[in-house]
Amino acid sequence: MLQALSIISQVRKISSRTYAIIPYMGYARQDKQFLSREVITMSVVAKMLQSAGAKKVIVVDIHSNTALNHFNIPTENISAIPELAKYFKKLNLKNPLVVSPDAGGSSRSKKFASLLKSDFIVLKKHRDRKTGRVNIQTTKADVQGKDLIIVDDMISTGGSVIKAAQFLKKQKCKRVFVACTHGLLVGDAEKKIRKAGVSRIISTNTIPGNTSKVDVSGILAKSVQ
Known part of the structure; x- marks a missing residue:
């Protein structure tokens, strides 16, 4: 800074x-x-x-x-959501379902889903402000046999994504993908997320790293023209 x-x-x-x-x-x-x-x-x-x-x-x-x-x-x-959606369109997923890990990201997931022409669901999450511990309060989701895309603005330690992925896997979904704009992935977050059952993590290059597959330089350039 x-x-x-x-x-x-x-x-x-x-x-x-x-x-x-x-x-x-x-x-x-x-x-x-x-x-x-x-x-x-x-x-x-x-x-x-x-x-x-x-x-x-x-x-x-x-x-x-x-x-x-x-x-x-x-x-x-x-918004980098359109660029992220373009990337996922190329994966040719069959009937994917978009998932928001909490109510705060529902509008983001709704936009992503509309671009993919798919449905979306919103999980109910609680985070303890003192400990940072995350709990998924949703008890059931109709995701059996479906490819899921968890959409979030950023991933830091991965706590929210890990809890969401673990819950969705228990609901017998097919594969879980993660799309985010800012992939901080602090420490061994990427390893933990994959261990939770996530097949791929896709982020933009606002923070360069192993998962930053989507370039946002074009949309930034347009903003100052």
């Missing part, structure tokens, strides 16, 4: 149109105070970017749209 702020500060000396393109805005996960005395990191970051001289901030599939409310300059949140 310090490097980005330094570049913005220097560029604004020669241009009045300084756009900060931040494909993965990690600080958006702390866009409000969840527990007492927590710092709202997103608010701090927004102030720093504006003070450095950014006139507009462009992000990709930000974790929470609420995070953008901390800015007093124009912002744009670009």
Whole structure:
């Protein structure tokens, strides 16, 4: 972040149109105070970017749209869902079913499903804010014999995806795929996700890695034309 702020500060000396393109805005996960005395990191970051001289901030599939409310300059949140859907169309899956691991991602999964012309379901999830432990509260899902695509904006430790995959496997689905925009895959997250029964993990190159098969440079370029 310090490097980005330094570049913005220097560029604004020669241009009045300084756009900060931040494909993965990690600080958006702390866009409000969840527990007492927590710092709202997103608010701090927004102030720093504006003070450095950014006139507009462009992000990709930000974790929470609420995070953008901390800015007093124009912002744009670009969706990588169409690009991810294009990739999965090439896999020629038969009658795939799209799965949202929680209610918060339902609109994202609905859009993905519409592009694939498939149905989608939403699981009910609970996360303990103090321990980070995730539990799937859905008790039954009609997924037997189907190929499933779990769609999420990001995967960090993989807790949500692992719990969702384990639950879906118990419901006797066929194969489980995962599609996400930001594949952080901290530590041995990728290994744990595969162990939970996931066949393939596909992410974009907002965070380069083994799973980043979808390029978002094109949609970012269009946003500044």
